[in-house]
Amino acid sequence: MKTPLVSILMPAYNAERWIKEAIISCINQTWSNKELIIVNDGSQDNTLKIAKQFEGKYIKVATQDNMGAAAARNKALAIANGEFIQWLDADDLLAPDKLSQQLKYYIGHTRARVLYSSSFGKFHYFPKNSKFIANALWQDLNPIEWLLIKFNFNYWMANSTWLINRELIEQAGPWDERLSMDDDGEYACRIVAKSEAIKFVAEARSYYRQVNIGSISRSTSEKASKSLLSSTCSSINHLISLEDSERTRAACLKYLQRWLYHFYPEKPSIYPDNEKSLCELLDTINHIADKLGGKLTQPEVNWKYKLTKKIFGMRLAMYIRNLLSYSKLFTSMCIDRLDGNL
Numbered sequence: 001m002k003t004p005l006v007s008i009l010m011p012a013y014n015a016e017r018w019i020k021e022a023i024i025s026c027i028n029q030t031w032s033n034k035e036l037i038i039v040n041d042g043s044q045d046n047t048l049k050i051a052k053q054f055e056g057k058y059i060k061v062a063t064q065d066n067m068g069a070a071a072a073r074n075k076a077l078a079i080a081n082g083e084f085i086q087w088l089d090a091d092d093l094l095a096p097d098k099l100s101q102q103l104k105y106y107i108g109h110t111r112a113r114v115l116y117s118s119s120f121g122k123f124h125y126f127p128k129n130s131k132f133i134a135n136a137l138w139q140d141l142n143p144i145e146w147l148l149i150k151f152n153f154n155y156w157m158a159n160s161t162w163l164i165n166r167e168l169i170e171q172a173g174p175w176d177e178r179l180s181m182d183d184d185g186e187y188a189c190r191i192v193a194k195s196e197a198i199k200f201v202a203e204a205r206s207y208y209r210q211v212n213i214g215s216i217s218r219s220t221s222e223k224a225s226k227s228l229l230s231s232t233c234s235s236i237n238h239l240i241s242l243e244d245s246e247r248t249r250a251a252c253l254k255y256l257q258r259w260l261y262h263f264y265p266e267k268p269s270i271y272p273d274n275e276k277s278l279c280e281l282l283d284t285i286n287h288i289a290d291k292l293g294g295k296l297t298q299p300e301v302n303w304k305y306k307l308t309k310k311i312f313g314m315r316l317a318m319y320i321r322n323l324l325s326y327s328k329l330f331t332s333m334c335i336d337r338l339d340g341n342l
Helices: 019-027 047-052 069-079 098-103 143-153 166-172 183-194 222-242 246-263 273-291 303-312 314-341
Strands: 006-012 034-041 059-064 084-087 114-123 163-165 197-209
Touching (some): 034 047, 059 069, 098 197, 246 273
16 A cells, blocks of 8 residues: 655744744644644744745645734645645644554555544643643544534644645545634544544543633624634534534533623623623624524623623623633733743
8 A cells, every 4th residue: 555645734923932842743743744834824933934044855844924823823734735634733743653553444445435533632841741641532533423522522632743645635525714713623523423423542642732821802802703603603503513412412502601701791781882782792692592593691700700791791700700710811821930940
């Protein structure tokens, strides 16, 4: 059997601190028949300069104006020649035998639409400190089972876990460039829905870096809320297209309920522009719930935030919750950096 070519596709935006390490993890893959395609998405730092230092026989570097990660991934895919596609963000890493371990299950077994997943560990600065925490998606599953678990428990897999056959990639279609929030969640649901089965390879490993604290208010913006609603609706459609039943509708309703707080206006009786838009989104999501045969309930918050919610509204309560969450992440990052310097 011919050894398949694997295309590793890397979008990169202002990733000068991490991209060298990510590229080296690709070069060090024990699977020899590979290519790496890097798309610089309008970076304003030295990302492009660093990537160009590695350009050569099987490493290609392209650049574009800043259009977002989804557009950069689509551009990389258009250039790729591989029979398999490996997504890798410019701050994440692959274990040296990640591709080899997954492709062991392909050699001698030619079903094109088997989707390969892997274990992944979360880390901040030093991969040796990665925490590999298994969830119910870390097993062999059929597409409906995978989506039901995701919807019912809100579990997820990092982009770097997937190894995807070209036929499956083409059936699923490109990344949705309209989405600014949860584009990876929608893409994962779409890929899974188009697959015949998901093969989980525990021995294969990738590393998901958590260093970008980001904006606390980003997830509550009108644009982000609209993107999340679009992604959620698409994900629901992917599951319902496979099986329209009582159990799938119940899982979809649970998924909607989980994300409802993103669409909840702070004071529904007052309609400034942003609050009016949020109320319209809330009407839309409630209409979707009606079509699924259920009702959504007002979001609840942990007891620690109930007084804030009562006095100032849901949005501020969630803002404070996010602030505390980001504070914990920042503390964890500081401890990790200190541990690595000892």
